[in-house]
Amino acid sequence: MLKVFRSRRLLCGILLSLTAHLSAGAADTSALEKASDALAQSGFQGAVVAARGDQIFLQKSIGNFGPLNKTFRFASVTKMMTAILIMQEVESGKLKLDEPLGKYWPDYPNADARKATIRQLLMHYSGLYNENAIPDFHMKAANRGDNMQEFATGVCAQPVQAAPGARFDYNNCDYMVLGALLEKLNRQSFQQLLQKRVFQPAGMKQAGLYTAAMPDNPSHVHGILNGQPEPEVNFASYGAAGSSFGTLSDLLAMNRALIQGKLISATARSEMTKPNATGGALGVWVYPFSGADAAKPVVITERQGWIAGLRILNLVDINSGNILILVSTNGDLDMTQTWANQGPAAPLLAALLKTR
Numbered sequence: 001m002l003k004v005f006r007s008r009r010l011l012c013g014i015l016l017s018l019t020a021h022l023s024a025g026a027a028d029t030s031a032l033e034k035a036s037d038a039l040a041q042s043g044f045q046g047a048v049v050a051a052r053g054d055q056i057f058l059q060k061s062i063g064n065f066g067p068l069n070k071t072f073r074f075a076s077v078t079k080m081m082t083a084i085l086i087m088q089e090v091e092s093g094k095l096k097l098d099e100p101l102g103k104y105w106p107d108y109p110n111a112d113a114r115k116a117t118i119r120q121l122l123m124h125y126s127g128l129y130n131e132n133a134i135p136d137f138h139m140k141a142a143n144r145g146d147n148m149q150e151f152a153t154g155v156c157a158q159p160v161q162a163a164p165g166a167r168f169d170y171n172n173c174d175y176m177v178l179g180a181l182l183e184k185l186n187r188q189s190f191q192q193l194l195q196k197r198v199f200q201p202a203g204m205k206q207a208g209l210y211t212a213a214m215p216d217n218p219s220h221v222h223g224i225l226n227g228q229p230e231p232e233v234n235f236a237s238y239g240a241a242g243s244s245f246g247t248l249s250d251l252l253a254m255n256r257a258l259i260q261g262k263l264i265s266a267t268a269r270s271e272m273t274k275p276n277a278t279g280g281a282l283g284v285w286v287y288p289f290s291g292a293d294a295a296k297p298v299v300i301t302e303r304q305g306w307i308a309g310l311r312i313l314n315l316v317d318i319n320s321g322n323i324l325i326l327v328s329t330n331g332d333l334d335m336t337q338t339w340a341n342q343g344p345a346a347p348l349l350a351a352l353l354k355t356r
Helices: 002-025 029-043 077-092 116-124 148-152 172-186 190-202 236-241 248-260 268-272 346-354
Strands: 044-050 056-062 244-247 286-287 298-307 310-317 322-328
Touching: 029 044, 029 056, 029 346, 044 248, 044 346, 077 116, 077 172, 077 236, 077 244, 077 248, 077 268, 077 298, 077 310, 116 172, 116 248, 148 172, 148 236, 172 190, 172 236, 190 248, 244 248, 248 310, 248 322, 322 346
Parallel strands: none
Antiparallel strands: 044 056, 044 322, 286 298, 298 310, 310 322
């Protein structure tokens, strides 16, 4: 009888210890839930994922996004991947950030553009012609295909708009030229490079690149623009500036791989995320976010993407492994003010950073 009592007492002790351990290990996500509810009540349509390391605190489809495993365009988040590929070339010694394009592409057809450095291209200070001056360039009806070499040496090689380094101009041509340069250096297509050196090591199982054969996919997430169904776009025409697609899990995997050093070294990552005076870095923006603690701002690496009716906001706290991703199916929604502790992502980011 005494043995039975002792066994029961031991079992109770184990159960209580296990319960306490689980309670201590479970994060309090109530603030995140409250922030996501407020986001939904504001009329937000899309999806939200909040994570730290391998732990997902919140994942929610809001409104018309559909299943969380649905594929969507990454748009200019592709530029972050292109910057990673460039930093891999820097690490291997094939490229130097402050050498001019002409050193690596001596017969690039615009002599003025050859003076722009790799860093200036990455940071949109190249002065290159901007393809957005052609209103229908990326429209599906224009049928321009997906040949990045032709884009880089054709439309992007038109007369420069400014001297390299003179002024900032957000420009897809910068990254089309970088993508074409990567192809020339490696004698592989950008799609092959992305698959081998980003998608596979990061574990991005559903990620891919739009092509001339698949300029869009009706099964992918689509949105609205100016209150109407978005126009038909040839997503393949963005190349290294915006042609990738995948799922929320894929984007989460890329961020984790960047944090864990699976894509580039800590030294290369530090160079990539070193901001200038206005927060611009290499393929990303970096700034202190004080929404969680004004006395201790957290350094956030941000990459946005926007094509037609879909906007993506990718926020990464590299030091602590926090990741927040918002995808909006409303192309008119401004998601640019997180740095000022404003906009739809700020309350969620503050709640994530406070989650314990």
